[in-house]
Amino acid sequence: MIPVQLILKNFLSYRDASLDFCGLHTACICGSNGAGKSSLLEAMTWAVWGESRAAAEDDVIHSGAKEVRVDFTFRSNQQKYRIIRTRMRGATGVLEFQIETPSGFRALTGKGVRATQDAILEHIKLDYDTFINSAYLRQGRADEFMLKRPSERKEILAELLKLNQYDDLEERAKESSRQFKARAEELGRCLESSKIQLQQREVTHTQRAELEAQLNQLQQVQAFDNIKLQSLQVVQHQRQTKVEQLSFVKQQYQNLSQDCDRLQQEHSAVKSQISGLEAILNQEAEIKNGYAQYQNLQSQEEAFATKFEEHTRATALRQQKQQQLTKQIHEIERQLQQVQGQLEALQQQEQEIQHTLSKSTEVEAALAQVAVARRRVAHLDELQMQVSPLLQQRQNLQSQIDRVHAGLIARLEQLQTTENQLQSSSRRQPQLQQAVMEVGMQIDQMEKDRVYLQRVQEKGQERRHFIERLQAQQREYEKLLGELDQKLQMLRNPDAICPLCERPLDEHHWNRVAEKTKTEYQDTEGQLWVFREQMAVSDREIQLLRQEYREISQKLAVYDSLREQRGQLAAQLQSTSDAEQQLQQLAAEKQHLERSLQVGDYAPDKQAQLQQLDQYLQQLNYNEQDHALARSEVERWRWAEIKQGQIKDATKRQTQIASRKPELQATIAQLKNRIQQEQIDSDCAREITELTRYIGEINYSLEQHNNLRQAVRQAQSWQLRYQQMLSAQQQYPQLQGRLQDLETSRNARLNERQQLATQIDHITQQLAETANPTEQIQALEQQLATRRRQLDEQIANLGRLEQLAHQLETLQIQYEQQQQQLQSCKRQYRIYQELTQAFGKNGIQALMIENVLPQLEAETNQLLSRLSANQLHVQFVTQKAGRSGTSKRKNAKLIDTLDILIADARGTRAYETYSGGEAFRINFAIRLALAKLLAQRAGAALQLLIIDEGFGTQDAEGCDRLIAAINAIACDFACILTVTHMPHLKEAFQARIEVNKTQQGSQLHLLI
Template sequence: MIPLQLVLKNFLSYREANLDFSGLHTACICGSNGAGKSSLLEAITWAIWGECRAATEDDAINAGAKEVRVDFTFQCNQQTYRVIRTRQRGQGGSLEFQVQSSNDFRSLTGRGMRATQQMIIHHLKLDYETFVNSAYLRQGKADEFMLKRPNERKQILADLLKLSQYEELAEQAKDASKQYKAQAEQLEQSLLSIEQQLQQRDAIALQLSSVETQLSELQQAQTIDNSKAQGLLAQQHQRQTFEQQLSFVKQQYQNLNQDCDRYRQEIAATQQQQRQLENLLQKEDEILAGYANFQGLQIQEETLTSKSQAYQDAQQQLGKLQQKLSEQINELNLQLRQEQGQLDALRQSRADIQQILSRTEEVEAGLQKLQQARAYLSHLDQLQVQVAPLAQRRAQVQTELDRVQARLSARLEELRKSVRDLQKQQQRQPKLQETLQQVEGQIQQLDKKRVYQERVHEKELHQRSFRDRLQANQREWENKLTELAQKLQLIQNPNSSCPLCDRPLDEHHWQLVVQKTQSQEQTVQDQIWDVDGQIALCEYQLQTLTRELKEISQELANYDALREQRGQLAAERSAMAEIQARLQQILVEKEQIERSLSANDYAPDKQEELHRLDQQLQQLKYNEQDHALARGEVDRWRWAEIKQAEIKQAQRRQAQIDAQQPELLAKIAHLRSQIQQLQVNSDLSRQIEALNQQMAEIGYERSQHDTLRKALRQAQAWQFRYQELQQSQQQYPLVRQRSQDLAQSLEMRSQDLQQMTSQMDAIVQQLQQTPDTKGELRDLEQQIHQRQLLQNDHQRQLGSLQQQQQHLEQLSTQHAELKNQHVTTQRQYRVYQELAQAFGKNGIQTLMIENVLPQLEAETNSLLSRLSGNQLHVQFVTQKAGRSGRSSAKKAAKLIDTLDILIADARGTRPYETYSGGEAFRINFAIRLALAKMLAQRAGTALQMLIVDEGFGTQDAEGCDRLIAAINAISPDFACILTVTHMPQFKEAFQTRIEVYKTQNGSQLSLMM
């Protein structure tokens, strides 16, 4: 991948940016920390793979913006591509992929972002993980590979080589081998069971002949009894018909009798209503007189109501006028009170002013004291101006001395703690060795448990497979039982048709079909019971195996923790020698710091400066306490200035009061005269007097009106009596006619009752002539039923025996098929077992790592020789000698898988931690670059672009020169090399630079060539 152009809009710290890579071969991206150098590179990974350092997708959008867009154009495999990725805040995004065709771009975008992403990876032959572990040396990740443990390095290398797919294949092969093994064992059991069942053929044939003879005899006797039962059943049906007719007639007789009773009750109720209406009609004259009196009282009440309305209107108008007059008087009273209040306030203010003016002499004496205090304070302020810089410098020097002492004390405490920790670690060495031996023994015991767990798990899988087959057989038998039950239901009637050929069945064939079906039903039921028992036994065995697996899993719960503990203990044991040397160094440094603190000989220049500043401060004789007392004296006499201002303000205020008082007295007198005029001689007072005379002329009395209303309420009952009289006059003819109609209906129902009685006597006579065969028929049916049960039992035995014969024939065929399946399954088991070993860690994976490491070592040393002037050399070791833990007497040497990196220089082979920061970075840089080339080659693409983000700060001048020389040396291998740094001296080594700087409008960049 060769970059051509990058266009940014609102990506991370960038608002608008455009970078043209044309003509760039080796360039440096430089700028201060936080300017946006790494963001420029992450824009490339976000555009192509949608990956960057942002925690969420919206975090890639510049703060304050609503959307982000990155347009990246690059060249790959002689083709020019363009990727455009956008996203809106809080919403979705879009991804476009284009390829250049002639002078324009043609779209390769798929359906959806996921399909488009797969299209991009397909054309680049490079995913994100391979890119960041090959072409992109990210900031702070250079030493990640070297700082890992040997076994972790090997795992990282396996991950980079994507060997996990072989691990997945190994697991799949193991699962398949276990399945085929379980199938083979299951087939063996099935074959053994079938062979045992085939030995029962002769005994089943003899039982079948005997059952067929007994069944024929039972069917003949059953035919005779069925004919006799048919005749008795016909007689019983005739008797039941007469009984039903008698019951029906009795029901009709009962209904007629109830109708007669109902008519009698209605006639009595109608006659009672008729008598009540006649009594009301006899009081007609009395009701009419009372109603006339009620109407007269209504007329009188309407007259008094009109007078009451006129009186209330006048009374309401009078209230409004009185209220209006009160409001005007109240308003004038309010103004009067306000003016009176102002006059009282002026008098009170005058008294207060006289009190203030009485302190004039005291205030003048205070002002003289204030002037004297301010003169002394000014002298102290001038001294403070001279003392302040000296005191500030003294505080700074004292602070610096305190910091030095604090750093030394902190370092001393840190060294003491380190000494205690290292001594404790040394004391742990015997216990560490003992713990390591104990952990080794526990791991060996748990390894045996793991082997046993695998065997129990295989047994569980076999039992589960056997249970599933039993459940499938159970469902088949249950379906067959349902079909037989439906078949029996179809042929319950002797005159029904055959369920197979749909032809009519005679009595004999119907019984044969029924008996055969019932026999088959019983056989199926027996098979279901048998399968139920086997399933229950299988479930019990599964529960036992599951419980045992759970117990073993609990015992193995700390297996991984023990293995990790063993590794940690071994590493601690190896580190004990380093602890002793480090302890000696720390003790020497600790004694030096203790001597410096006790003799107080640290920072001598600062202590000398502190002594000189103290002498200068003593000569000035400035006292902060005197200065504070002077400020307090000024504050104490400052009240005189305030009081002087108050006296001047009081004099002005007294002159104003003397001018306002006569005007307020005149206003108060005028308001009092207005109030008196409103009360005696005004339009409102005259209107009120007129309304009082009008109310007297109306002459309305409320007591008289209340008496009339009471009499009207008492007479209102005659209105209801009058309405009842009118209704009675209308209802009386109808009630009399209703009484006559009910009497006629009662007479008709009585005649119908006499006819029903005659009909009931005739039916009873017919019943006495028809014999009751119920007892005889019941005995005969019981006999038929018992014989039928015996016949069904024989039918079930017959069907069961026939079914067993057919089943044995099927088993014979199945036996041959299962033998062939068993041979095939055994062969598949052996194949997948070998595949599991081949795909495992000790198979293809180990072989691939062994083949890759020589290439990686050669490429690393080639690069390292350029960086170090042939001074450094690395070697990858995948196996080392170890000892077996089986016996203390015989410790045979063995090889342990590892991935150690041995580093050698002119002084020999040394640990990685002993090399300086610059040397370590060169080693890391060489290994990472070699890994990058190897991963790019394995991905099927050439590594045309290299990005080195920071890491040059650890190099001295010579190291920087070598690193720059190495980059220039490998530049022919790449089409584009980008380095990122914030060091000014390093960026000058590159002719082409991309300057990145921060502005108020976000990060900006400029290209310098």
């Protein structure tokens, strides 16, 4: 993928920018930190793969903007493509993919963003992970292989080659293998149980034929007795009909007797009501006179109520007017108090003004002192303007001299610390050797613990699989227990039928079926308890295994740190050999620094400039303390200016107060006159007098009104008696008619009861003449029930045998199917066992790494020969001899590793012994070879190289080596982009892209 053009709009720190890559071979992207250099690279990855460093999708949009758009044009496989990716804030994105044709760009966009993204990956043959690990050399990744331990290098290589998918396949194969193994064991147990059950088929067939013959004989006898029973039941039914008829007639006789009694009671009650009404009607004249007196009293009370309403209304209105008059007077009094307060305030202000005017002579003398002090401050200000730049220059010179002095002291302290460390390191060499041996022994012991931990884990998995099988069997037995419980629930019904043949059950068969079902229920429940006990035991074993696993894991927690410690100790042991030579060099440098500090001959030009500045400052004779005292003198006499302004304000206020006082005194006199007029001649006062006269004219007496109310309450009983009299006049004729109707109904009921008594005697005589076949029917029903129980028992046995025969036939089919399933499970188990080994670390993954390493080694050495003039060579070693427990080295076991052997003209040496330049060339060659390898495995040519390797972490010599390395491999790439913020490296490249951040966003400038 070779970039051609990049257009940005509202992407991260960019508002509107574009960059044309045409003609660029090696270019430097430079600018200050935070200017937007990395954002330029992020725009490419976001356009092609939709990936960036932003946590949320909307974070790529420039702050304050609503939409982002990136247009990226590039070449790949001799074709030119263009990708346009846009996104609205809070909405989904839009992705367009185009290819250049003679007539212009043609769309390759799919249906949706996902389909378009798949089309892009299909054409460029490079996903995001491969791109950032191949074409994009990120900072800190160049020496990753060399800094990791040999065992971790293989993990890093496997991660880059995306071999972790084989770990998932291995785990899936293991899981499938365990499932097929458990299924095969379960099928084996089922086949053994089925084989024992199938041996009962012949015995079941013979018993079934004998039961069918006995059942036919019993059914014939039972049919003859049923016909005889039906004839007797007809005779019994006729007799039962007569009995029911007699019972019905007797019930009607009893109902008529009850009706006669009820009518007699009602007749007596009506007579009593008629007597009460006659007593009320006899008092008609007395009741009418009392009611007329009550109406007269009520009319008088209504007249008094009208007077009471008028009196109450007039009294309330008078009270309202009185409150209104009081409110008006209070308002005028409040205004009077306000005006009096204003007059008192003016008098107080007049006294304060007289006090202020009395200090005018003192203020004029103070003003003369202020003028003298200000002339002194002006003179010192002019001297300060001349001295300030000189003092700033002197301070800068002194700071530079102090920094040089501090640097010499710091360097001397650093040399002393280094010398102490080297001396300590030399003394610690025997201790380091002993420590390396002790750490090695601890690591050997932990290797054994790791093997034992693996065994504990396998045993725990075996126990968990056993529990899963127990849980499956427990669910089956719980289901069977539920079915048996359902059968028992059905048998509790008095009309229960056989659960097998669905025929009615007599008492004998019911007891047998219930007893058998209860027995099966208890057996199943007992088996469930066995399963639960086994599960409890297995759970306890798993808990013990987990505890042991945690204990061993805690011991192994320091395994990696011990291995790292052993490497560090070995490196420290190696570094102690060069300590003596370094100590001599440090001693010479310390002596030179101590002499410079004692004599003070450091920074001579700065010290000369400082001496000249001190002489000139003495001539000016400027003192900062005198200047500060002069300023304080001005501030001390500034109160006179403030007092002068107060005196002028006091004179003006005195004139205003003199004109305001007569107005306030006149207002006070007017308010007092208004209060007197409101109390006597106002409208409210006149209305109050008129209302008082009207209340006297009404002449309402509360005592008379109360006496009249009491008389009305006492005469109110005549109203109730009058209503009772009117009701009696209306009910009396109705009750007389009701009494005659009751006498007629009672006579009719007595005649009907006599007819029913005659009918009862006739039916009783017929029953006495008819025979009763009840005893014969009971004896015959008992015989039929006994024979029915025998039939039901035979039918149940036959049904059980038929069901057993059907189950055995089904079991035979299942037996044959399970045999085939067992063979299939064993075959699948073997297949997944082989797949587990193939997908494991020592299978396909190891084979792929073994195949990749020669190519990686050849590519690394090819690049390294060009970077080092054929002076350096690397070799990748994947196996080495491990430590053996015996004295014979030939029995030593080979262990997997990934060691990197480095050789130069002096032979093979450790990585730490190479210089910084050589180590950097080795790291750079390995990282670049990995990048080429990943790109080739993705099916894409590595034509673009982006290096963000951190120029800022290198010294001047390191930067030169990095630039030389980039120029050495430039011919292998179509475009190389490097990122730096160091200005002095701009000229080292063919072209540079300068990035500057402004208020309008980051801006791009291409300089060739």
